[in-house]
Amino acid sequence: MTTQLTIAVIGAGGKMGMRVSNNLHRSSHTVHYSENSPAGQRRTVDAGRTVTDTPTAVANADVVILAVPDVALGPVSTEVVPQLRPGAVVLTLDPAAAYANLLYQRGDVEYAVAHPCHPSVFLQRKTEAELNDTFGGIAAQQDVVAALESGNQDKIKIADEVIRLMYAPVLDVHWVTVKQLAYLEPTLVEVVACMIGDLLNDALRETVDTVGVPEPAARAMLFGHIQVALANGLRGDNPFSDACLIAMDYGREKIIKDDWKSIFNDDELDHVLKQMLHLDQIHH
Numbered sequence: 392m393t394t395q396l397t398i399a400v401i402g403a404g405g406k407m408g409m410r411v412s413n414n415l416h417r418s419s420h421t422v423h424y425s426e427n428s429p430a431g432q433r434r435t436v437d438a439g440r441t442v443t444d445t446p447t448a449v450a451n452a453d454v455v456i457l458a459v460p461d462v463a464l465g466p467v468s469t470e471v472v473p474q475l476r477p478g479a480v481v482l483t484l485d486p487a488a489a490y491a492n493l494l495y496q497r498g499d500v501e502y503a504v505a506h507p508c509h510p511s512v513f514l515q516r517k518t519e520a521e522l523n524d525t526f527g528g529i530a531a532q533q534d535v536v537a538a539l540e541s542g543n544q545d546k547i548k549i550a551d552e553v554i555r556l557m558y559a560p561v562l563d564v565h566w567v568t569v570k571q572l573a574y575l576e577p578t579l580v581e582v583v584a585c586m587i588g589d590l591l592n593d594a595l596r597e598t599v600d601t602v603g604v605p606e607p608a609a610r611a612m613l614f615g616h617i618q619v620a621l622a623n624g625l626r627g628d629n630p631f632s633d634a635c636l637i638a639m640d641y642g643r644e645k646i647i648k649d650d651w652k653s654i655f656n657d658d659e660l661d662h663v664l665k666q667m668l669h670l671d672q673i674h675h
Contacts, residue, residue: 396420398553399452401445401459401471404431407484408458409438410528411557416440418556423448446474454480454553461668464488468495475500480550486538486572487664491673501546504569505537505554506576512621532560536576538569574655577663582654590646591617 398415402408403424408431415422416439424440425448426432432442449455449471459467464483472481477499486504488494494502510531516522520530527533535558539547547566555561567575591613598609622628631639653659661673 394549396453396549396553397423397451399423399425399443399445399448399455401425401448401455401457401467402431403440403442403458404428404433404435405458405460409434411456411458411484412440413438414528414557414559415553420553420556423452425449445471449474449479451476452479453549454482456482456484456553456557458484461485461487465493465495468493471495472497472500480539480546480553482550482553486569486576487668489538489569490573490660491664491668491670492675493668501539501541501543501550503537503539503546503550504572505535505550505558505564506572507558508534508536512618513626528558530560532562533558534562535564536567536572537564538567538572540569573660573664577667578654578660582663 398420400408400412400415400422403412404426405428408426412422412424412435423443424435425445426435426442427445435442452475455471455475457464457467457471465488468481472495475481475497478501480501480503481494482503482505483489483494484504485506489502489504507527509527510516510521510524510533514521514531516531518530522531524531535554537550537554539550551564554564595609595613598604598613599606619629623631654663665671665673
């Protein structure tokens with residue numbers, strides 16, 4: 392873009408606030424960093440950035456990034472959004488609060504959500520920095536999935552610019568609906584993928600601690616086969632052997648519930664989000 396933007400980061404000294412601020416700090420746009428906690432303010436200052444009070448930071452902002460935990464987005468947006476100029480874009484980093492309608496609403500501002508995909512397991516990494524950047528936002532390329540429900544193309548263009556900067560280096564930004572993004576995160580990647588990752592660690596511990604296999608041997612076998620399992624299962628690089636298919640069926644029978652696909656029902660999405668956000672009810 393050739394347009395100079397003013398960007399405000401609310402919660403700039405938090406975990407994600409520091410990550411996005413580190414990248415935005417290198418951009419040519421005007422960026423203000425707001426942080427209430429003393430520890431967060433110290434982290435912001437130690438990183439070479441100036442802490443700006445929230446009213447000043449957001450007064451003329453084109454994009455306001457609410458880099459705060461999901462459970463805080465309701466009260467934080469209630470404080471911040473009324474101070475924004477008409478036409479500003481409110482950008483959150485997770486879809487849960489947006490899907491649950493926890494954000495303070497104004498008809499003359501735009502609401503966007505953008506969540507990083509993290510560097511793909513299939514990413515071809517060329518440098519040590521890329522190899523070490525498993526989370527993304529430092530050296531390894533990643534995709535981002537985003538939503539802006541109004542469909543305003545001018546605002547999508549502005550949001551896309553900021554998203555690519557704050558999650559850089561970015562391969563692509565995929566635009567979906569807020570509900571679709573909620574099914575991606577948490578359902579697909581937290582309910583399923585992260586749970587399986589943790590289950591793999593549990594299985595590793597059983598193999599080592601209960602069966603007695605030396606840990607280096609167990610780790611070597613597991614880590615290599617995870618690569619093969621993902622390449623074969625997700626990309627079809629090679630077929631699983633007939634014996635492996637039988638073992639996989641046994642694993643599904645022992646571990647997976649018959650009704651597991653119900654997690655992709657709307658009421659189950661609401662159920663998990665209520666737990667994550669500590670809510671009694673989701674209001675659509």
